[in-house]
Amino acid sequence: xxxxxxxxxxxxxxxxxxxxxxxxxxxxxxxxxxxxxxxxxxxxxxxxxxxxxxxxxxxxxxxxxxxxxxxxxxxxxxxxxxxxxxxxxxxxxxxxxxxxxxxxxxxxxxxxxxxxxxxxxxx
Numbered sequence: 262x263x264x265x266x267x268x269x270x271x272x273x274x275x276x277x278x279x280x281x282x283x284x285x286x287x288x289x290x291x292x293x294x295x296x297x298x299x300x301x302x303x304x305x306x307x308x309x310x311x312x313x314x315x316x317x318x319x320x321x322x323x324x325x326x327x328x329x330x331x332x333x334x335x336x337x338x339x340x341x342x343x344x345x346x347x348x349x350x351x352x353x354x355x356x357x358x359x360x361x362x363x364x365x366x367x368x369x370x371x372x373x374x375x376x377x378x379x380x381x382x383x384x
């Protein structure tokens with residue numbers, strides 16, 4: 262009888278240890294988005310958002326939201342379920358604009374870190 266209790270306790274301890282090891286994701290693998298670069302094409306009325314976000318945990322750490330403001334007002338909030346491979350990627354958004362309109366974009370990752378672009382003025 263005592264032999265079975267010892268095996269059960271060993272199994273439970275091993276299971277707990279395995280759960281901790283598998284579930285642990287050090288913060289060194291979770292880096293905030295580094296930068297955002299904006300380009301606006303007046304001919305196609307398209308905002309191109311270039312994002313740099315290096316992560317070793319593509320499945321669980323990625324850019325989840327991209328919020329776009331035009332002239333200070335939110336015009337688009339885009340939700341994503343994954344991030345393209347590589348540490349730099351681009352997304353395009355059809356948003357009408359004229360000269361002197363301004364854009365500002367915030368990218369937020371699944372670890373709640375975010376970066377906001379400098380103000381971009383359409384020329």
